Amino acid sequence: MPAENLRWDTLQALKNSPKANIRFDPYWSQRGEDILAGCKDGLSLSSDSAVILERFSSSPLQKSCFLGSSSGDSSPGLSEEISASASSTGSIPDINGKHTTLSAAPPVRAESEQASLSSWIHADLCVSNPTMQTGSSTVSPALYFNLSAQMALKLRQEMQEKLVAAVASSESEQLKRFEEFMELKQRQEYQSMRDMMERETKESIGRQEKLKEEQRYRMKILNLRLREAEQQRHREAELERQRRTEGRERLRNLNAIQEEILQLNQLLDPSTQTKTELPLASLNSLSTRGNQLCSQVSEVVRKTAEGEFPSVEDMTVAERALHEMRALIRLMQEEVAKSQEKKKKEQEQEEERRKQVELQAQQEAQKKAAQSAKEKAQRKGLQNSAEESTLKWYKELQLSAAQCAQSFEQLNSPKDAQTKKLKLELQKAASIPVSQISSNSGSQLQEIFDKIDKLLSGRPVVSGGKSVSTSQHPQGLDFVSYKLAEKFVKQGEEEVASHHEAAFPIAVVASGVWELHPRVGDFILAHLHKKCPYAVPHYPPMKEGTQVEEYQRILGYRVDDSGVEGQDSFLKRMSGMIRLYAAIIQLRWPYGSKQGAAPHGLNNGWRWLAQMLNMEPLADITATLLFDFLEVCGNALMKQYQGQFWKLILLLKDEYFPRIEAVTSTGQMGSVIRLKQFLETSLQSRQISPPKGQLNAMFWRS
Numbered sequence: 001m002p003a004e005n006l007r008w009d010t011l012q013a014l015k016n017s018p019k020a021n022i023r024f025d026p027y028w029s030q031r032g033e034d035i036l037a038g039c040k041d042g043l044s045l046s047s048d049s050a051v052i053l054e055r056f057s058s059s060p061l062q063k064s065c066f067l068g069s070s071s072g073d074s075s076p077g078l079s080e081e082i083s084a085s086a087s088s089t090g091s092i093p094d095i096n097g098k099h100t101t102l103s104a105a106p107p108v109r110a111e112s113e114q115a116s117l118s119s120w121i122h123a124d125l126c127v128s129n130p131t132m133q134t135g136s137s138t139v140s141p142a143l144y145f146n147l148s149a150q151m152a153l154k155l156r157q158e159m160q161e162k163l164v165a166a167v168a169s170s171e172s173e174q175l176k177r178f179e180e181f182m183e184l185k186q187r188q189e190y191q192s193m194r195d196m197m198e199r200e201t202k203e204s205i206g207r208q209e210k211l212k213e214e215q216r217y218r219m220k221i222l223n224l225r226l227r228e229a230e231q232q233r234h235r236e237a238e239l240e241r242q243r244r245t246e247g248r249e250r251l252r253n254l255n256a257i258q259e260e261i262l263q264l265n266q267l268l269d270p271s272t273q274t275k276t277e278l279p280l281a282s283l284n285s286l287s288t289r290g291n292q293l294c295s296q297v298s299e300v301v302r303k304t305a306e307g308e309f310p311s312v313e314d315m316t317v318a319e320r321a322l323h324e325m326r327a328l329i330r331l332m333q334e335e336v337a338k339s340q341e342k343k344k345k346e347q348e349q350e351e352e353r354r355k356q357v358e359l360q361a362q363q364e365a366q367k368k369a370a371q372s373a374k375e376k377a378q379r380k381g382l383q384n385s386a387e388e389s390t391l392k393w394y395k396e397l398q399l400s401a402a403q404c405a406q407s408f409e410q411l412n413s414p415k416d417a418q419t420k421k422l423k424l425e426l427q428k429a430a431s432i433p434v435s436q437i438s439s440n441s442g443s444q445l446q447e448i449f450d451k452i453d454k455l456l457s458g459r460p461v462v463s464g465g466k467s468v469s470t471s472q473h474p475q476g477l478d479f480v481s482y483k484l485a486e487k488f489v490k491q492g493e494e495e496v497a498s499h500h501e502a503a504f505p506i507a508v509v510a511s512g513v514w515e516l517h518p519r520v521g522d523f524i525l526a527h528l529h530k531k532c533p534y535a536v537p538h539y540p541p542m543k544e545g546t547q548v549e550e551y552q553r554i555l556g557y558r559v560d561d562s563g564v565e566g567q568d569s570f571l572k573r574m575s576g577m578i579r580l581y582a583a584i585i586q587l588r589w590p591y592g593s594k595q596g597a598a599p600h601g602l603n604n605g606w607r608w609l610a611q612m613l614n615m616e617p618l619a620d621i622t623a624t625l626l627f628d629f630l631e632v633c634g635n636a637l638m639k640q641y642q643g644q645f646w647k648l649i650l651l652l653k654d655e656y657f658p659r660i661e662a663v664t665s666t667g668q669m670g671s672v673i674r675l676k677q678f679l680e681t682s683l684q685s686r687q688i689s690p691p692k693g694q695l696n697a698m699f700w701r702s
Contacts, residue, residue: 056177120676224486247369248308254310257318258297264325268332286328291329293321295670346624386611394529394536401526404482408475422473429455429463430480439505439693444699449509455480456517484513485523489531497576501693503583503632508582508695512589514599521599524584532556534625537612567620571671574621575628582632583691590700602640605633611653617660623671628653633689643699646686653679 180470268290300314300540300604310318368405386394405412414420433448433455455461458477460469470476496503514521528535540554549559556574558565585605588598657676664672682688 045496055635066169116501140388196292218394250310250312250315251304254297254301254304254315254318257322258301261290261294261297261322261325264329265294267329286332290325290328290370293325296321299591386536386615390536390607390611391525391538394538397522397526397529400581401482401523401530404478404523408479408482411473411475411479422468423479424472424478425463425466425468426473426476426480429461429468430484431487432463434484434491434506437491437502437505437509439695439699441702442695443702445505445509449512449589450593452484452509452513454515456513456520470649481517481520482523486527488524489527489580492577493573494576495529497572500576500579500632503576503579503696504587504691504693507580507583508587508589511584511587511599512592514584514663515589518599525600528577528581532574532581534574534621535578535608537608537615539615539618541596571620571624573625578625578628579632582629586633587695588635602636605629605637606641609637609648613656615650617656617663619663619665620668620671623660623664623675627671628673630682630688632679632691635690636686646683649679649682653683 006039126596182332226407245257265287268287297318300310300318303314304310411423411426414423430452433451437445453466455470456477458469458471462468470480473479488506491506492503496506510521510524514524529538533540533554540551546554549564552564553559557570558573582605585598585600585602608624609629612622617623641648653676657679660675
């Protein structure tokens with residue numbers, strides 16, 4: 001570098017000058033000596049010293065030139081400052097480490113720079129003072145010292161600033177490391193504390209769980225004991241309640257026994273048995289024993305009057321007394337019954353003798369009336385019985401029904417329990433649907449018809465929650481067909497007799513079954529003719545040797561142990577069955593086949609009406625049946641036969657009706673009057689109204 005070259009030139013010049021041998025001591029001020037002692041002349045700088053100073057100040061100086069010397073002029077002071085700074089900012093080992101780093105420069109270079117500086121100062125002084133170069137004039141020591149001190153001070157200040165900056169940087173780094181260390185230590189302490197707290201928390205939770213578990217166990221044991229105690233208390237309370245309930249029940253029973261015994265004892269009182277016709281001695285003995293039994297029960301009741309309930313032994317005594325009292329009453333009643341039975345038998349014998357006399361008189365009257373009617377019919381051309389073809393048809397139907405009944409005799413009178421059970425189930429399956437027929441809705445009627453059709457077709461049906469079929473027994477179909485026809489006729493006998501409008505839904509189902517299963521229709525006619533021979537029409541004659549009661553059964557009367565049913569009941573049943581027959585012959589099942597003829601159509605109604613008018617009328621029954629038949633079937637016959645029908649009605653009014661009036665007594669005119677009014681109204685209006693309850697199109701859509 002140029003500056004160094006000039007420096008070395010300057011030092012060489014100073015070395016060659018006569019003043020080069022002047023000794024320079026940097027520690028003169030510390031020893032209190034004068035640096036220019038012994039010099040005579042003062043020193044002065046030349047005009048070129050300013051240029052030298054500028055060059056010197058602009059050249060880079062190394063701080064190690066002053067710090068590296070072990071005997072330099074500024075080492076002790078600087079070491080003290082470094083020590084002071086180290087003591088104020090950090091630990092001594094760290095500062096010593098820094099000081100070691102700073103003084104690591106080679107000592108050789110520092111000594112050379114110190115020597116160069118001294119030579120340079122000396123050269124500068126020589127340049128500035130020519131007298132020093134020639135040796136004739138003297139350099140001023142004060143000026144030289146001032147310059148040297150200023151330069152040293154400036155260098156020392158720069159080095160101190162750099163040292164302070166280095167120390168500050170080191171201290172900042174040390175502070176940063178210390179803060180990191182403290183932060184790490186704080187985190188470690190915090191983590192340790194948190195771990196300790198977590199352990200303590202877990203231990204605390206464990207202790208709490210253990211305490212809770214112990215508490216739950218103790219509570220469980222306590223609850224069990226409390227529950228057992230409560231159950232024990234409930235058991236004791238229940239036992240007490242049951243004991244009191246049983247006691248109250250025994251007390252009520254005891255009071256009831258006492259009341260019944262007192263009431264029964266009154267029946268044994270002779271004063272109340274005036275009409276029993278029992279011996280007085282027998283009544284007195286029974287009454288005495290009854291009073292004794294009442295006393296026994298009263299003694300038991302007095303024991304419980306203090307608020308206590310009667311015991312089981314007390315109830316046993318009371319019940320035994322009641323049983324004995326009832327036995328006394330039964331004994332008395334048996335004796336009374338025997339006495340009354342004896343009296344009744346005497347009365348029945350007397351009544352039987354009286355009835356026998358009346359019956360003989362009635363038979364004589366019927367014979368005379370039959371003979372008179374026969375003679376009268378022979379004179380006027382009327383018959384007393386049906387035509388031969390009609391009677392043959394009637395007998396064939398009865399024979400077919402009898403043969404069918406005989407064919408299922410094994411099923412009708414079963415010997416084993418399984419067959420008996422099957423018979424009951426088949427009978428229910430046949431009778432229940434017929435009894436459910438009503439005019440509620442067409443859909444319901446169709447369901448009933450389908451169920452009957454399935455049963456007759458051998459398919460299983462559900463009846464009473466069980467499945468049953470006619471195929472379960474060889475005689476099942478005959479049995480069901482016979483019982484089904486019997487049930488239809490019975491519905492006419494009972495249901496239609498009470499409610500005339502019920503004839504139409506029953507008849508339409510019967511007509512549909514008749515169309516699909518003709519054998520059932522034959523059985524319907526057979527049952528109808530048997531219960532109501534006037535539906536043939538047929539007036540069965542009384543044969544010789546036939547009992548009166550048996551003949552009355554043949555005529556359709558119900559005869560049982562109480563005697564023959566009344567005439568009103570008889571006419572009501574006959575009316576129901578003839579109305580059902582009149583509905584059947586004019587109705588047809590709407591969902592069946594319309595191709596063939598009806599199973600039993602209106603031609604049978606025309607036949608029945610014509611044959612009725614060809615037979616001698618009977619009192620009461622003929623007028624009743626003609627009115628019921630025409631009221632139900634007259635409108636249909638009118639539409640079918642038109643003019644012929646009105647000729648028949650006119651014949652009925654003009655010629656046949658007087659015959660009815662002739663055989664009718666005064667007390668039997670009700671049915672005759674109804675028939676007469678019906679005929680007169682119909683002939684005047686030339687119209688017969690449709691019957692009430694007839695099923696219309698709206699019904700089948702319901």
